[in-house]
Amino acid sequence: MTDIAEKPHGRGPVRAKGQETAGRVRKAALKRFAAAGYAAVSMREIAADVGVRPGALYNHFPTKQDILKDLMLSHMAELLSAWDEADFPDGMDPLERFVRFHIRHHLERADEVFISYMELRSLEPENFALIEAERRRYESILTGILEDGAAKGRYSIDEPKVATRAIIAMLTGIPNWYRTGGRLSERNIEDLYLTMVRKAVAPLATREPAALNDTQKVPAL
Amino acid sequence: MTDIAEKPHGRGPVRAKGQETAGRVRKAALKRFAAAGYAAVSMREIAADVGVRPGALYNHFPTKQDILKDLMLSHMAELLSAWDEADFPDGMDPLERFVRFHIRHHLERADEVFISYMELRSLEPENFALIEAERRRYESILTGILEDGAAKGRYSIDEPKVATRAIIAMLTGIPNWYRTGGRLSERNIEDLYLTMVRKAVAPLATREPAALNDTQKVPAL
Amino acid sequence: MTDIAEKPHGRGPVRAKGQETAGRVRKAALKRFAAAGYAAVSMREIAADVGVRPGALYNHFPTKQDILKDLMLSHMAELLSAWDEADFPDGMDPLERFVRFHIRHHLERADEVFISYMELRSLEPENFALIEAERRRYESILTGILEDGAAKGRYSIDEPKVATRAIIAMLTGIPNWYRTGGRLSERNIEDLYLTMVRKAVAPLATREPAALNDTQKVPAL
Amino acid sequence: MTDIAEKPHGRGPVRAKGQETAGRVRKAALKRFAAAGYAAVSMREIAADVGVRPGALYNHFPTKQDILKDLMLSHMAELLSAWDEADFPDGMDPLERFVRFHIRHHLERADEVFISYMELRSLEPENFALIEAERRRYESILTGILEDGAAKGRYSIDEPKVATRAIIAMLTGIPNWYRTGGRLSERNIEDLYLTMVRKAVAPLATREPAALNDTQKVPAL
């Protein structure tokens, strides 16, 4: 939305680097796919955002589907490489690492995240398989942390895969409602969610007998 | 809930043909909207599912948008009235009530839930306002439970609205991956999530040692 | 081109029988495919000829390709059934029958003929197979006549299939240049070609030994 | 024969690169025009065949139409000059000469022939006139032979122009079905067709009165 305003005007190519156009297409498509959904966005709209005629888009992406695939693949690649390079204090608990990383990364990329979770259904089967593989790789990071912690007795988790999904759903839901500039800072959110996650997987120790009784009492229901 | 659907008939129960069609339209639209997204579904597809020509749909719903609005409004109405009528053992902890209710209701209505959370963006502003009001009413039930429990010192929650969203996101994410007939029963899921939710809002550490023991007692599951 | 002028005007369906529209589409497509070739004709042009918006064509033919297929299949069906029903004087020589029939039929249907021979390449493989089978059925009629006559010693033909093609090519080429209303009547054309065909397959008898010798003498060349 | 193709180069034989490209364009266009028709072939396809981007074609031919015009004009020029230079045994009958020449030339140039007869309709009027003039020149060769032979009493032809077209259509149809390597050699084909042509224009003399009578007897029909 920023550089778009600087698009060269007049007819014909102004030699303003075609390279840039592909990037502007990505940016415009991202915004629109996130806002309205892949199917509801037309190539015309994207072209208009970019400041180009619809046909020109096809110099950069062979089909609309390829734009989506490109966005999703590069999001997953970035997510995984960002995790590899994440810089946290040495002694930090892996679960804290993951929670803070995930929230931070996802709050900065609300649109990419949303698309990546919502538009899986808009992918043609071949592309779906590509993306799905990446998603599993990411989820397995958290599953590994949980299993590891459970093995060491630090967490109490019966089903690490279920817990992985529960936690990721919880964290990934944040950008749905969180708006920067509000009462809560990103750091506040991180802390709040970290607390909830930690407690959710914490060993019960000697602490909450009453609650459990409740649960067990629940009969047929 | 479209007015058309309510058109009363004076001819006795035999004359249910039109009613039936409207119902079949709702059912077909629900499936397709959930699977592909509102924008990606055509009236022709719905008509084909129903076994009718596209024009006939307009005898039952004035526009495609009205089908969506109908589905979402009736889902929310049903959700709220189901909560009002939910039948739980008398002494049950309200949070447990809510968690079990929500999971149960949503697992039975995966498509409605999904549409209701995803297709808000496809609603025209007027319809959006209608639905959004209902959603807030539902969320406020959980917020109320949390605030109440916090006031009584049973939970430790700094931000009840944040917690509300975190919990609802976590629970609502279940139908995204849960499949009946797998290793985990619905009841298992309820128990697992209930445990996580309870712990997530539990007062910390030294405060409720008893509770923890209870949780650990939860056996095989 | 005639009834088209009578197309009902004004917006919306004038209930002037949709049935008729399909026929008008066929007629317009025929003219245009013959004149410019399948690939060079747009659905918009056909629609304009018919007096309808492009989308309306799709109520009658699922694709442009189906219009072509329809034209070619019905031409071949008509050709074969016309042959079956052709009414010639009882004692007429079968070859004369065929030549007169072919010329007559094809002069009346210059466009269909042209399309049927030229647009085979525009058919998708499945449709091509359908049409090609019909074409072979028709050619086999002439081959049968030639083989029969040769067996009876009335014709001298070394390669009945080659002769079939030679004759059909010769006859089918007529509409390429012949224009009614010129110096030569259709009847003249029939007679001229019949004479040439007859002579082409006639036994050489004892009459033109020189000619044949010539041919045989031709050496390497 | 586009002017561009004739652009002389002063740099010696090494600098034949551009020339080569133009030739490759001609060759690719020829194949594709023959196979699919002018209208169905895109400049992009031609460029891909040549191994070049579409824009580069315009260094060699100003428009797509000019490629077609070039192919057709050069085919006709080659045909006429090949006739002038054809080397046949001295005493050979002119009709045999023509038939053998035409078959030979056309079997070697199936694509050019096909285009030249089929894509006349794709020519803009100005280009059409150019080509049509050449075609008439070629046809007049055969007409001359027939008229000459008729004058000398060697042939019996009522309408030399009709006969010209009949014969050319017959001969030109060969590449439509003939495939080298089959049962019949090119030489066999020449002989078969020559026989048919000769007989078709042969004087009836005293030899086949019956046949003629047959024709004449045919009444109204």
Next chain:
DNA sequence: AATGAATGAGGATTCATTCAT
């Protein structure tokens, strides 16, 4: 001589919707 990016027009087809029957 070739590229890469663009244009503007147009390709076939689909869409939600209308309406006479």
Next chain:
DNA sequence: AATGAATGAATCCTCATTCAT
């Protein structure tokens, strides 16, 4: 309540061509 035919606008994408580099 349903149909069949239509509309008008929009869909994705392809086209021939241009032109700065």
